Amino acid sequence: MIEFTQEELSLMDRLSVVGGWDDPAATDIRRKITRYLREKGIAFCCYCRVSMHGWHNWTIDPEHVLPKSIYPKQTFKLMNLNIACKRCNMGIKRADDSFFLGTRDCAEPFKSELYKIIHPNLDEPNDHLHVKIEQSNNTYIRKYWVINNSAKGKETYEYFRLSELEIQSVDVAQELPSVTPDLPAAVADDLNAALKQQ
Numbered sequence: 001m002i003e004f005t006q007e008e009l010s011l012m013d014r015l016s017v018v019g020g021w022d023d024p025a026a027t028d029i030r031r032k033i034t035r036y037l038r039e040k041g042i043a044f045c046c047y048c049r050v051s052m053h054g055w056h057n058w059t060i061d062p063e064h065v066l067p068k069s070i071y072p073k074q075t076f077k078l079m080n081l082n083i084a085c086k087r088c089n090m091g092i093k094r095a096d097d098s099f100f101l102g103t104r105d106c107a108e109p110f111k112s113e114l115y116k117i118i119h120p121n122l123d124e125p126n127d128h129l130h131v132k133i134e135q136s137n138n139t140y141i142r143k144y145w146v147i148n149n150s151a152k153g154k155e156t157y158e159y160f161r162l163s164e165l166e167i168q169s170v171d172v173a174q175e176l177p178s179v180t181p182d183l184p185a186a187v188a189d190d191l192n193a194a195l196k197q198q
C-alpha cells in the first residue's frame with residue numbers, strides 16, 4: 001500500500017496554496033497519487049462505474065470531487081480524490097459544484113450529507129445505486145438500479161446522465177467489459193428477476 005511521507009504531505013499542502021495541481025513541482029506527487037488510487041483497487045470510474053481495467057495510466061484522470069479551480073485547498077486532499085472516466089469528469093462534471101451543499105470556504109467539506117450525489121470516498125456506492133451488466137444473445141446491457149429509493153442514487157443517475165449509458169450499451173456491446181460487480185446474493189437475485197420481467 002502506497003503511503004505518503006510527512007515531507008510529501010507538506011509539499012501537497014504547500015502546492016495547494018501556491019502552484020496547484022499542474023505545477024511542474026507537483027509532477028511526481030501527481031503520479032504517486034494516481035498510483036495510490038489504482039493500488040487502492042479502484043478500477044472503475046467513481047461515478048458511472050464503467051470498468052477501467054487495463055487502461056493506461058495516462059488515460060486515467062485523478063478526479064477532484066470538489067473542483068480544484070473552486071476549492072484549491074482540497075486539491076491534494078486524498079479524501080477529495082478518486083478516478084473518473086473522461087465522460088463523467090470532462091464531459092459532464094467539469095468545474096461544476098452544484099451537487100455540493102456546503103459553502104465554498106467550508107472548513108469541513110468531507111461529510112456525506114453535504115453531497116447530493118454519491119461521494120465515492122464518503123459513501124458506499126452500492127448502498128445507493130447498483131450497476132449490473134447483463135449478457136443476452138451476445139449483447140451486453142448495462143442497467144443502473146437505485147437502491148431503497150436513495151436520493152443520492154437518483155441524483156447520481158440523473159446528474160451523470162447514466163440512462164445514456166444504458167441505451168449506448170446496446171450499441172457498443174462488443175466494447176463493453178464483461179464485468180459484474182460483486183453484489184449480495186439476494187440483491188443479485190432480485191435484479192435478475194426484475195431484468196427477466198422486462
Ligand SMILES: [Zn+2]
Pocket residue numbers: 045046047048049050084085086087088089
Ligand atoms: Zn464515468
